[in-house]
Amino acid sequence: MTAAAATRDNSGTPVPHWPAPFASSPVDATVTVPGSKSLTNRYLVLAALADGPSRLRAPLHSRDSALMIEALRQLGATITEVPGDGAFGPDLEVVPLGQDAEQPLTRIDCGLAGTVMRFVPPIAALRNGASVFDGDPHARKRPMGTIIEALRALGVAVSAEDGGMPSSLPFVVEGSGEVRGGHLVIDASASSQFVSALLLVGARFTEGLHLEHVGKPVPSLDHINMTVAVLRGAGVQVDDSVPNHWVVQPGPIRAFDQRIEQDLSNAGPFLAAALASGGTVRIPGWPEETQQVGDLWRSILAEMGATVTLEDGVLTVTGGPEIKGAHFADTSELAPTVAALCALASGPSRLTGIAHLRGHETDRLAALVTEINRLGGDAEETSDGLVIRPAPLHAGVVHSYADHRMATAGAILGLAVEGVQVEDIATTAKTMPEFPRIWADMLAQGGAPQQEARTGAEG
Numbered sequence: 001m002t003a004a005a006a007t008r009d010n011s012g013t014p015v016p017h018w019p020a021p022f023a024s025s026p027v028d029a030t031v032t033v034p035g036s037k038s039l040t041n042r043y044l045v046l047a048a049l050a051d052g053p054s055r056l057r058a059p060l061h062s063r064d065s066a067l068m069i070e071a072l073r074q075l076g077a078t079i080t081e082v083p084g085d086g087a088f089g090p091d092l093e094v095v096p097l098g099q100d101a102e103q104p105l106t107r108i109d110c111g112l113a114g115t116v117m118r119f120v121p122p123i124a125a126l127r128n129g130a131s132v133f134d135g136d137p138h139a140r141k142r143p144m145g146t147i148i149e150a151l152r153a154l155g156v157a158v159s160a161e162d163g164g165m166p167s168s169l170p171f172v173v174e175g176s177g178e179v180r181g182g183h184l185v186i187d188a189s190a191s192s193q194f195v196s197a198l199l200l201v202g203a204r205f206t207e208g209l210h211l212e213h214v215g216k217p218v219p220s221l222d223h224i225n226m227t228v229a230v231l232r233g234a235g236v237q238v239d240d241s242v243p244n245h246w247v248v249q250p251g252p253i254r255a256f257d258q259r260i261e262q263d264l265s266n267a268g269p270f271l272a273a274a275l276a277s278g279g280t281v282r283i284p285g286w287p288e289e290t291q292q293v294g295d296l297w298r299s300i301l302a303e304m305g306a307t308v309t310l311e312d313g314v315l316t317v318t319g320g321p322e323i324k325g326a327h328f329a330d331t332s333e334l335a336p337t338v339a340a341l342c343a344l345a346s347g348p349s350r351l352t353g354i355a356h357l358r359g360h361e362t363d364r365l366a367a368l369v370t371e372i373n374r375l376g377g378d379a380e381e382t383s384d385g386l387v388i389r390p391a392p393l394h395a396g397v398v399h400s401y402a403d404h405r406m407a408t409a410g411a412i413l414g415l416a417v418e419g420v421q422v423e424d425i426a427t428t429a430k431t432m433p434e435f436p437r438i439w440a441d442m443l444a445q446g447g448a449p450q451q452e453a454r455t456g457a458e459g
């Protein structure tokens with residue numbers, strides 16, 4: 001896999017690599033992270049489709065949420081920032097999009113956000129007008145065919161801007177103001193987001209939606225369960241009692257006032273710091289009950305040798321003398337963080353059920369193997385995951401491939417291996433613009449003294 005070229009800012013000037021702080025003693029810190037990307041973008045979609053104004057409290061403010069807000073504004077929703085009590089930015093008030101006369105052509109920038117490129121086209125189908133979808137260069141490589149075919153099967157015209165048949169971004173959705181819905185068969189084996197996208201709008205189809213998946217297993221099932229839970233919370237009837245079938249009854253989506261949980265997937269790198277440094281990290285406000293896949297950190301990190309407790313809403317993770325290798329199936333978006341820990345483990349690890357990570361922000365399996373091995377590690381791709389064996393790591397540059405979770409994986413490796421630099425740490429802005437600051441704060445709290453910043457170098 002070719003490593004990314006040196007990052008440049010808007011004026012073309014090379015941006016120095018980020019010297020990953022090395023933990024010369026165990027971390028001992030309490031950390032909170034911004035709101036969940038998956039919950040923020042689901043609630044934004046539901047609010048745009050709801051039967052009245054809604055409020056999101058303590059939502060995420062990041063590139064992915066900004067792209068979702070802008071996309072929904074383009075489709076006619078009014079979204080306003082209002083003061084709130086969240087530590088990471090204002091609340092959001094959303095006035096849903098109308099169902100008016102013909103609307104002018106609009107352009108939607110999906111960036112690299114899977115939730116925008118998958119969740120928004122079905123909403124555009126309900127709009128009376130054409131919407132052009134495009135995104136970052138790598139977004140054009142992410143799997144989109146299932147959504148395009150699904151909309152066509154529902155009677156919605158989707159074409160390339162030159163009139164051809166697209167199978168990926170960019171494409172044009174010609175909304176006619178309504179979608180009949182009914183029984184729809186799709187292959188969602190490349191991304192759970194295909195299922196979530198259609199379920200989120202299903203209640204607004206005239207006949208509702210009976211969605212059926214056929215093909216290899218759907219990955220990231222926790223994210224579909226999250227979609228079903230938020231829909232039910234907004235009064236939508238969803239029957240998911242038969243595997244691979246979801247039936248959404250037609251009807252209104254109730255307006256809501258909803259506090260967004262912190263992003264438990266993004267809590268992962270901080271919790272991993274406890275293992276990487278043999279220290280302790282506490283996260284207050286850990287939800288008692290959640291649909292977020294990041295709740296799996298409790299079992300994953302325990303299996304890797306940490307002591308994990310959840311008391312009075314505070315998750316405490318303490319690393320042991322060594323990180324244990326393990327076998328994990330379907331770690332979904334947690335996989336890059338898990339892989340970084342596996343590269344520091346004393347025994348071999350296997351990650352399975354994550355073939356679809358090849359279609360994420362980058363081909364994550366190839367990127368992880370390349371970057372772990374670049375530091376002297378021993379990682380190998382399998383047909384559906386990774387094998388990572390113990391090997392002494394050394395200093396070097398970890399490339400991010402515009403992938404926020406590759407950048408944070410580099411930060412974890414840098415805690416345990418002196419002299420690691422991360423190319424394009426700013427890519428963490430996709431879901432956590434505050435990452436470098438929160439990481440530095442964690443290290444400044446005690447335990448590990450933060451290493452002097454080293455001069456960035458091109459690698």
Ligand SMILES: O=C(O)C1=C[C@@H](OP(=O)(O)O)[C@@H](O)[C@H](O)C1
Pocket residue numbers: 037038039114115190191192193196219220223332333356
């Ligand atoms: O619906 C969501 O919010 C997400 C679903 C998952 O996508 P895949 O099913 O493509 O893995 C996950 O990896 C992504 O980060 C967020």
Ligand SMILES: C=C(OP(=O)(O)O)C(=O)O
Pocket residue numbers: 112113114115333360361405431
């Ligand atoms: C796969 C991810 O993002 P997206 O929502 O763009 O698919 C991720 O955040 O790990």
